[in-house]
Amino acid sequence: DVVMTQSPLSLPVTLGQPASISCRSSQSVVHRDGNTYLSWFQQRPGQSPRRLIYWVSKRDSGVPDRFSGSGSGTDFTLKISKVEAEDVGVYYCMQGINWPYTFGQGTKLEIK
């Protein structure tokens, strides 16, 4: 299975400050169709996961533009330009090219 490794696992952030989460895959997640199947999810406390980003940098409908994704090959980053209180939760990266799809361990974002 493709191993997804996130860092940091805990991320205390001051409101209004930026935040960044790194994700590394053990294998390339670039498909022969040219797309890179790397997604990011947010899970707020007590809620179901919600996809924020797919194909590395495509934001899902309704996702604020303070969220952005970048990277290539095996190294990826999720950035939040200015953290708001509603961003508290756990963030997961996920690869969708090799079955079974696999998630990172999760990064818990909290407000300082």
Place this chain on the structure above:
Amino acid sequence: EVQLVESGGGLVQPGGSLRLSCAASGFTFSDYYMDWVRQAPGKGLEWIGRIRNKANNHIAEYAASVRGRFTISRDDSKRTLYLQMNSLNSEDTAVYFCTRDSYGSGDAWGQGTLVTVSS
């Protein structure tokens, strides 16, 4: 509005069976691959299975942790996804989510249903 609603969770004894359902609405269910993801209490997310759409012969694929014990099926006429779980053990205790597979990951998720395996 896309909606996925899981049901069927509950308490089951080790070695027992349970069938989960996921009712879909708000989109053309038959067009999509559909997946099951679970989350053990206080833990991360685990993708456990996927079923392709009719155009891809409804082929199902499973993670090693459930292969041979779990079966995914779907009834496109009822817009419903199923997860038949047999030979359950304590490690299967989790919230089970169904998701709509789009661009290689779940773009819509249900609220989840809790399965507890305990004597």
